[in-house]
Amino acid sequence: MIALVLLLAQAAVPAPAPIAPGAGAAALVTEADPSGSAEDVYARRCAGCHAADGKGQTTKGIRLRVPDFTSAKWQKHTRDDEITDIIENGNKKRKMPAYKDKLTADQIKALVPYLRAFARK
Numbered sequence: 275m276i277a278l279v280l281l282l283a284q285a286a287v288p289a290p291a292p293i294a295p296g297a298g299a300a301a302l303v304t305e306a307d308p309s310g311s312a313e314d315v316y317a318r319r320c321a322g323c324h325a326a327d328g329k330g331q332t333t334k335g336i337r338l339r340v341p342d343f344t345s346a347k348w349q350k351h352t353r354d355d356e357i358t359d360i361i362e363n364g365n366k367k368r369k370m371p372a373y374k375d376k377l378t379a380d381q382i383k384a385l386v387p388y389l390r391a392f393a394r395k
């Protein structure tokens with residue numbers, strides 16, 4: 275009985291308010307911001323794991339075993355539609371986040387040539 279009362283009391287508590295933009299969470303921007311270029315988007319959202327140079331040698335990138343975007347082999351074996359698909363939908367099992375709610379379709383498309391350019395560096 276007490277447990278039921280507690281349960282009901284908990285259910286009545288409103289969900290926490292969403293974090294307001296600019297509330298000290300610059301790295302956790304949650305809405306699609308269409309103004310960001312591929313370079314901005316990559317630096318802000320991808321480099322933490324994939325590294326600024328695309329090699330993925332960040333602490334997180336090494337731990338999660340992210341691919342090396344500068345590798346000729348990776349470039350050759352990964353199609354453009356596979357790149358857009360993983361950016362949109364992520365890979366839950368491997369901890370690659372999904373970005374379809376955070377980036378616009380144009381931004382996701384623009385990331386493809388950005389990632390391809392790592393091969394030539």
Ligand code: HEC
Pocket residue numbers: 315316319320321322323324334338339340341352356357360361365368369370371373385389
């Ligand atoms: C929390 C760390 C993390 C962040 C942030 C992240 N990724 Fe990943 N990414 C991963 C992991 C882990 C993998 C490996 C999973 C796999 O290959 O399916 C991966 C794989 C990929 C792949 C390769 C998939 C393949 O088939 O080889 C692409 C392309 C990619 N990420 C692009 C991006 C882009 C673009 C962003 C930013 C918009 C981004 N990632 C942000 C962790 C991350």
